[in-house]
Amino acid sequence: MSTRDSLAIPAAKTGAPPRDRGGRSPSYAPFLLSLALAALIIWSWTGSDIELDRLASSGGRIADFLGRMLPPDLSVLPVVLESSAETLRIAVLGTFGCVVLSLVLGPLAAETLTPRWLHRPVQWLLATVRGIPLLLVAMLMVGAVGLGPLPGILAVAFHATGMLAKFYAEAIDGVDRAPIEALDSAGASFLQKLRFGAWPQMAPDIVRDTLFRFEMNLRESLILGVVGAGGIGFYIQVYVRTFQYQKVATLTLVVVAFVILIELANGMIRRMLR
Amino acid sequence: MPGSAVALDNLSFRYKGEDRGSLAITQLRIEAGEKVALIGASGAGKSTLLRLLDGRLRAFRGHAKVLGRTLDPARTPSRAWRCNTGFVFQEFALVERESVRQNVLNGRLGRTHPWQSLLGRFSEDDHDAVERAMGDVGIDDLAGKRVDRLSGGQRQRVAIARCLAQDPALLLADEPISNLDPVTAQAVLALLHDCAARRGVTLLVSSHQPRLVARYVGRFIALDQGHVVFDGPPEALRDDTLTDIYEEAGPVPEPVS
Ligand SMILES: Nc1ncnc2c1ncn2[C@@H]1O[C@H](COP(=O)(O)OP(=O)(O)O)[C@@H](O)[C@H]1O
Ligand SMILES: [Mg+2]
Numbered sequence: 348m349s350t351r352d353s354l355a356i357p358a359a360k361t362g363a364p365p366r367d368r369g370g371r372s373p374s375y376a377p378f379l380l381s382l383a384l385a386a387l388i389i390w391s392w393t394g395s396d397i398e399l400d401r402l403a404s405s406g407g408r409i410a411d412f413l414g415r416m417l418p419p420d421l422s423v424l425p426v427v428l429e430s431s432a433e434t435l436r437i438a439v440l441g442t443f444g445c446v447v448l449s450l451v452l453g454p455l456a457a458e459t460l461t462p463r464w465l466h467r468p469v470q471w472l473l474a475t476v477r478g479i480p481l482l483l484v485a486m487l488m489v490g491a492v493g494l495g496p497l498p499g500i501l502a503v504a505f506h507a508t509g510m511l512a513k514f515y516a517e518a519i520d521g522v523d524r525a526p527i528e529a530l531d532s533a534g535a536s537f538l539q540k541l542r543f544g545a546w547p548q549m550a551p552d553i554v555r556d557t558l559f560r561f562e563m564n565l566r567e568s569l570i571l572g573v574v575g576a577g578g579i580g581f582y583i584q585v586y587v588r589t590f591q592y593q594k595v596a597t598l599t600l601v602v603v604a605f606v607i608l609i610e611l612a613n614g615m616i617r618r619m620l621r
Numbered sequence: 622m623p624g625s626a627v628a629l630d631n632l633s634f635r636y637k638g639e640d641r642g643s644l645a646i647t648q649l650r651i652e653a654g655e656k657v658a659l660i661g662a663s664g665a666g667k668s669t670l671l672r673l674l675d676g677r678l679r680a681f682r683g684h685a686k687v688l689g690r691t692l693d694p695a696r697t698p699s700r701a702w703r704c705n706t707g708f709v710f711q712e713f714a715l716v717e718r719e720s721v722r723q724n725v726l727n728g729r730l731g732r733t734h735p736w737q738s739l740l741g742r743f744s745e746d747d748h749d750a751v752e753r754a755m756g757d758v759g760i761d762d763l764a765g766k767r768v769d770r771l772s773g774g775q776r777q778r779v780a781i782a783r784c785l786a787q788d789p790a791l792l793l794a795d796e797p798i799s800n801l802d803p804v805t806a807q808a809v810l811a812l813l814h815d816c817a818a819r820r821g822v823t824l825l826v827s828s829h830q831p832r833l834v835a836r837y838v839g840r841f842i843a844l845d846q847g848h849v850v851f852d853g854p855p856e857a858l859r860d861d862t863l864t865d866i867y868e869e870a871g872p873v874p875e876p877v878s
Contacts, residue, residue, distance in 0.1 A: 523717075525712055526716045528677075529714040529715075530727055530730060532675050532676075532707075532708040533703065533707070533729075533783070533787050534703035534732065535727070538735065
């Protein structure tokens with residue numbers, strides 16, 4: 348409440364009746380907000396036609412469902428491994444693409460490097476890109492270049508740039524100017540200042556952000572096949588839709604192992620970066 | 622060396638957008654090998670003067686000759702000239718994530734071939750200069766440590782070593798001790814004095830603490846609103862002069878005993 352009191356002081360100073368703003372409306376605001384929130388939840392619930400008893404009777408069905416997954420059908424292992432590899436390739440090339448794009452757009456979005464008339468629009472552009480879901484981009488890309496991994500790679504590269512370029516810009520803005528000035532004073536050239544002053548300050552952030560984005564790209568690529576943009580998502584869709592649960596089991600195991608492996612590898616690299 | 626290390630005539634400077642000038646010096650000479658303290662209240666122009674002498678100030682008026690070269694108000698001096706002035710910063714200005722040795726090596730950048738250094742290749746001379754500089758300030762045992770693991774006093778030693786690695790003829794230190802505790806401050810001042818004396822380097826150190834620096838210099842220059850208001854030996858600097866210099870900034874930062 349103390350912040351609200353301090354907010355009320357300027358209002359009093361400008362001559363507005365202090366009680367009006369400082370006293371009454373703040374006590375209504377939380378109440379109205381709670382009311383709106385409650386209305387939102389009720390609307391979501393009633394509008395969705397949810398039958399709670401289905402949840403209650405689901406225990407048996409889930410057991411049945413799990414039972415039908417066992418034992419995993421390992422005959423599809425080669426197919427599943429091959430399409431996982433394709434997903435990995437999509438994530439790797441998609442990450443490569445977004446790194447290249449971010450190396451251009453990151454500096455342009457950096458406030459300490461680029462004038463305001465340019466970095467603001469670039470920041471807006473990146474925010475817009477972030478706002479478009481990957482699956483939507485992938486569908487558009489499939490429409491543009493046809494089925495297969497290529498639209499997946501393009502979609503990942505496009506979608507991920509929205510975040511990665513922002514991270515790069517932040518890494519650039521976090522660079523301390525003082526050491527660079529010191530190198531300048533010592534007679535360093537522009538490239539020397541970049542290499543020995545700026546780069547060591549941002550390199551760990553850049554590498555960490557890139558790895559993080561790669562991990563996200565990998566996860567998000569898993570479902571790209573659903574819209575025909577390549578990788579394991581295609582089989583996820585086919586096996587689930589056709590109730591081949593033993594194959595789904597194999598697929599799930601491979602995907603989980605795959606994601607854990609990549610996370611372990613990333614964790615190791617991150618620890619090496621300190 | 623023929624001529625003075627520093628020769629300023631009718632020098633004035635005003636920051637862009639400021640209505641008041643930051644520097645107005647009719648004449649100032651500092652001879653090679655001198656050790657000088659630059660004092661004055663906050664905002665008196667100490668940093669501005671030191672930046673000018675380091676060749677980092679543009680668009681000044683008047684004549685400034687530093688280490689035999691007339692500074693051009695329109696152009697950044699060459700890499701070769703910039704090596705000759707070493708600058709010690711109040712906030713150390715080190716690359717925190719790098720090792721002590723790399724930071725000291727950075728002092729050699731102006732003296733190396735730019736392309737070779739980008740590939741990480743430094744000459745024997747460079748490595749010798751780095752070892753000598755680290756030895757001079759007593760940080761050999763820290764060489765492999767990262768700077769962000771060091772104390773303030775250790776950091777300032779690294780920064781001084783970086784300057785010494787440059788092989789400068791003029792050492793400029795902008796409030797090098799204001800971030801340090803009194804004991805460390807004494808040690809750093811002694812270090813600056815000894816290194817300058819041993820290498821025959823001209824030393825100009827600015828400080829808020831005239832009593833502390835008096836032991837290490839042969840001359841005081843006091844600035845007030847960009848003007849030189851005192852220039853003479855430490856003995857000639859009387860308490861009332863100090864009060865005059867600092868009066869507009871409130872109490873004298875350090876009690877004069
Ligand atoms: N980058 C700057 N832009 C504008 N004015 C500045 C800048 N740096 C310093 N000044 C002004 O110039 C004057 C001298 O500053 P400075 O040389 O930093 O003084 P000191 O180092 O003695 O504290 C002050 O009035 C200060 O406000
Ligand atoms: Mg200053």
